[in-house]
Amino acid sequence: MTLDGPAASGKSTVARRVAEALEVPFVSSGLLYRAATELALRAGVDPGAESELASLLHGHEVRLEPGREADRVYVQDEDVTHRLHADAVDAAVSEVAAHPRVRAWVNARLREIEGPFVIDGRDMGRDVFPDAYAKFFLTARPEIRAARRVGERAADLDTVTEMMRRRDAGDVRQSGPAPDAVRIDTSDLNLDEVVDTVLAYVAERRADAAT
Ligand code: CDP
Numbered sequence: 001m002t003l004d005g006p007a008a009s010g011k012s013t014v015a016r017r018v019a020e021a022l023e024v025p026f027v028s029s030g031l032l033y034r035a036a037t038e039l040a041l042r043a044g045v046d047p048g049a050e051s052e053l054a055s056l057l058h059g060h061e062v063r064l065e066p067g068r069e070a071d072r073v074y075v076q077d078e079d080v081t082h083r084l085h086a087d088a089v090d091a092a093v094s095e096v097a098a099h100p101r102v103r104a105w106v107n108a109r110l111r112e113i114e115g116p117f118v119i120d121g122r123d124m125g126r127d128v129f130p131d132a133y134a135k136f137f138l139t140a141r142p143e144i145r146a147a148r149r150v151g152e153r154a155a156d157l158d159t160v161t162e163m164m165r166r167r168d169a170g171d172v173r174q175s176g177p178a179p180d181a182v183r184i185d186t187s188d189l190n191l192d193e194v195v196d197t198v199l200a201y202v203a204e205r206r207a208d209a210a211t
Contacts, residue, residue: 001118001202002125004177005138007164008145010186010194011120014138017195019118022202025066027113029121029128032106033097034084035062035073040096041088047095054101064109066117087155090163094170103174122171125178134205136198137177140187142168 003018005011012028019026036057037047045052063074072081083089096102107128110119121128125135140148146161153160177183182201186194 001116001134001136002129002132002178002181003118003120003136003138003198004122004124004126004175004181005120005136006122006140006145006171006175007167008149009138009140010148010191011138013191014186014194014198015118015120017191018198018202020068021195021199022116022118025068025117026071027064027066027110027117027119028071029106029110029119029124030093031071031073031081031084032062032064032109033093033102034089035064035075035080036102036106037089037093037096038080038083038086039075041092047092050099050101053096053099054105057102057105062109064113066113085152087153087163090153090167094167097174098170122175125181126176130178134202135178135181136201137181137183138194139183139185141185144187 001018003011003015016026036053039056039060040047040053043056045056047053061076065072065074070081072079073084074080110128119129125132125137142161142164146157146164149164150157150160155163184194184197189197
């Protein structure tokens, strides 16, 4: 099952809760883009240099381990998860993620994970798992998304709004709903309402599949 949408649309919280309810792992594809970015920043590789990024990624063993509480990412067996939501990573990740060779590397890692699982991202339903049995695309008004994100970052509302605006612009090409995705605007819904909506669709799909 895929759940896509822009930053702070609620997708990862919803995906985690839905995965829990369905008793399957939750996989966050963004963590691999963040890991690629963190690796580049640490190695001093320019986020715009596609070939250098590709060699860097192919020269490291990066592992994403889905977990009940949170996914963890290991680079050469070192747990780097706690470094992946730093402001420097937020600021550079869209540029890193725009490179086709970086996307191919992430997608190959994701396709190695054994299903079933709930996965969130930007293009999971459209490009990476087009055969998923249920697909969702979550949105929310920009001011709502900024207000949600400000609690998770050590920055004020204006800074968060500006960073989100830049990331949205950088992510345009690699983001989008699958034509068969169910779209949910989460602006005026609370978490339980979104989770219930998703689970109701999933139950419907399963019932259809069984007939
Ligand atoms: O939670 P939030 O949406 O802020 O971030 P995320 O899902 O961890 O994704 C971080 C960044 O990775 C995004 O801004 C995109 O640049 C990139 N990304 C992507 O290009 N494609 C995906 N399927 C997932 C993330």
